[in-house]
Amino acid sequence: MIKSRLTEIVRTFALSCILAAGDALASTMEFPSMDEYPHMPYVVKNPGAQYAGDTRMFQGIPSIEAAPNGRLWATWYGGGTGESLENYVLLATSGDDGRTWSKPVMVIDPPFRASEPALWLDPGGTLWFMFNLFPIRSAVDDRLTMEKKFKDIRAYNHFMGANTFVGCQLWVMTTDTPDRGEPVWSEPRLVAMETHNMNKPTVLSDGTWVWPSSPLKSPRGLPVRPLYSNNNGKSFFYKGAVPVPPQTRNADEYQITERKDKSLWLLNRMKYGIGESFSTDGGTTWTEMAPSQIAHITSRFYITRLQSGKLLLVKHGAIKSNVGRSQLMAFLSDDDGNNWTGGLVIDERNDLSYPDGTQAKDGRIYIIYDYQRHREKEILMATFTEEDVAAGKVVSEKTRFRQIVNKATARNPRHDKVPATADFILNTGGETPQGDTAVSAISAPLAKGDRPTVKASATVITDKVSEGATLFADRIYAWNRPPAAFEDLQFIRMPMDKAGSVMFETSGIVYVATPSPNLPGGADLNPFSNEAALIKQGFRKSDMPGFCIFGQAKRDVVSVFQKTVSAGEQVRIKKWAVIIF
Incomplete structure (x- = not known):
């Protein structure tokens, strides 16, 4: 018995390797x-x-x-x-x-x-x-x-x-x-x-089922490859792999649409937003994944073909906008995704994510999504019609928003109220921290002064500094309790993983919170500090004690730098920092 089981395990593992290598494109899964x-x-x-x-x-x-x-x-x-x-x-x-x-x-x-x-x-x-x-x-x-x-x-x-x-x-x-x-x-x-x-499978015009499967983040780096079934799910097989550049590959939360010309259009979550790949031979071969014309945060979206034949897309923000995980909206296309119309706002708040949906037999559309997974912990539903989406507003009597499907209420410890001080976070027993987190001779008292204005652009998203507000455009990390000095201020929600710059139209005080590169004892726990780059731009470290801007880990302790910027001046950051003004 043991030998038989071991043989089966080895055989199954060998089969997965063969499929990964692409040598059995039409082999039936065992x-x-x-x-x-x-x-x-x-x-x-x-x-x-x-x-x-x-x-x-x-x-x-x-x-x-x-x-x-x-x-x-x-x-x-x-x-x-x-x-x-x-x-x-x-x-x-x-x-x-x-x-x-x-x-x-x-x-x-x-x-x-x-x-x-x-x-x-x-x-x-x-x-x-x-x-x-x-x-x-x-x-x-x-x-x-x-x-x-x-x-x-x-x-x-x-x-x-x-x-x-x-x-x-x-x-x-x-x-x-x-x-x-x-x-x-x-x-x-x-x-x-x-x-x-x-994500939901797609049924092709010839009756084939296509499941948007992938190895996710496999320890062996296996390729993206949909599963197919031509017998209503009794068995499955693989075809061709989708070429996805490893440097931009993310979580492979893709969906497949069959276009009117029978070609397959694959949209995938990528580091830059939404990528696309095409197949004209039923999935045997695919074009290399490349950026689509749909701007988006690195997060799941939802696309399906409605009973009318139009495509429905649910995403964050307008078609050409990346607004982070906020502003969940619905759009229609009657030309297979080349152009999009409508724009019904489903939920305008921050920290929304992962929409999925379906269309009922009577034509009504149902969308489900989550809101603040760690804080409010709500699973929400919206129901509306195609006419609502086309009009970009509610025109039917069957529309409902923010319907609670489920709400969890246990307190998440990552949101416990904690003192915003380095002594508490670093567990130094009240001693003055040494190294880069210490208040040194080059530190200056936290400055106060006029608030500058930011030059508006499609990529600049501002929000009020507040507990629970989403910090980054490509992450769901939220502010812990902000220091009292930042009350009534704003911050810029930029991608955590990308370098960027912001131009200020008027002069005023700008603060930048960035990871403290070294903790007591000189241990390098976070390589993503902007300290050196900020000093080169004329910023000076403030005497504000280090605090955990999100989470509770030592690597999340930030120091605050400050500068009076001039009108027309740019502030440049890389992974990772938060600009406050």
Whole structure:
């Protein structure tokens, strides 16, 4: 028995390597035996109090689908204080058009991370519940925690032996009765190893299903390659890989649209926003990923073809604007994405993300998204019509916004009130820090004076300094409690990972918060300090004590530099700093 299992593991691993190398473009995926995974994926069909909203400190990344009779289903994941091995997937339903929602009716909670779920109603009326498991990440994160979740060390060792080379796994459960509040679900089915899916499949005009799967951040750097099925999901196979430049590759949260000329249009989350690739041979070959004409933050978007034949796109901000994770809007295209019209604002606030959607049988559109995953912890829904999107405003009576699907209420420790002082954050016991975080002879008292004005541009996003405000255009990090000296000031929300500059039209005091390069003892914990570059631009370090601008880690401690800028002067920063004025 042991030898047989080992042979199966080796064979499965060898198959994944062959597919990764591109030598078996049309090979049918072999499904690993369920006997090899006796502990997976831990389906909890009657979730208890441990999964109640008052226990969750983090949740987000939702998906939504409508049954033929209008019953709605929603899924998302939570658990822990952020993305971690403590994550689990939740499923809920609504029988009154989303006005009220059930408590979680099912949970996927293995002894490692479960996340990025998706829901999809196939053409035959079967509801697919998809979720991803990440055993290899958790295996190196916290062995002791994992061992406790297993019944005995023998079970744990068996699991590790079977998953040593597995980066992620795609699992599904299905039901043919999604109209019911308590449908009959299939047993969990392992679709593929070393692959991940979080968006809805596309059904091509010839009936082929295309699943937007990828190895995500595989430890072996496997390529982006969709999964295909020509027998309604009974089996799957790969075709060609999508060429994605490694220097701009991000999380591979892509979606595929079939255009009217039968070509495939793949839009992918990239470091620069949204990239695109095309295939004219059904996915056997793809063009190299390149920037699309749609500006966007590095985050998920949603695109689908409506019953009218038009494309619906839900993204942050206008088509040509990158506004960070704010201003969720919907647009229409009747020429396969060459031009976009409308522009319905779904939610104008900051810290919104990861829209997914569906169109019900009656034509209504449902969009689900998350709001402040660590603070408000809300899963929200909007419903509207194609006419609302075209008009760019509400014109129908069926429109609703900010409908709560689920709200978690447990306090996340990363938002606990903490003193904004270096002594507390650095745990120095009250001693004066030495090194670059110390208040030295070159420091100056925090200056006060006129506030300058910023030259407006499409890339300059300003916001009020306030607890919970999103700091960066490409990250969801939020302000901890700001120092009192920054009350009533503004900051510029720039990308964390890119260099940039801001021009000031009038003179005034400008502050820049950037990581302190060295902590007590000279330990170099953060290579991203702008200190040297700021000094070259004439900035001077203030005597404000170092504080954690976000998070609670030592590497997030910032020092504040200041300067009186002149009219027309530019301030240049690189990864990473925050400009305050």
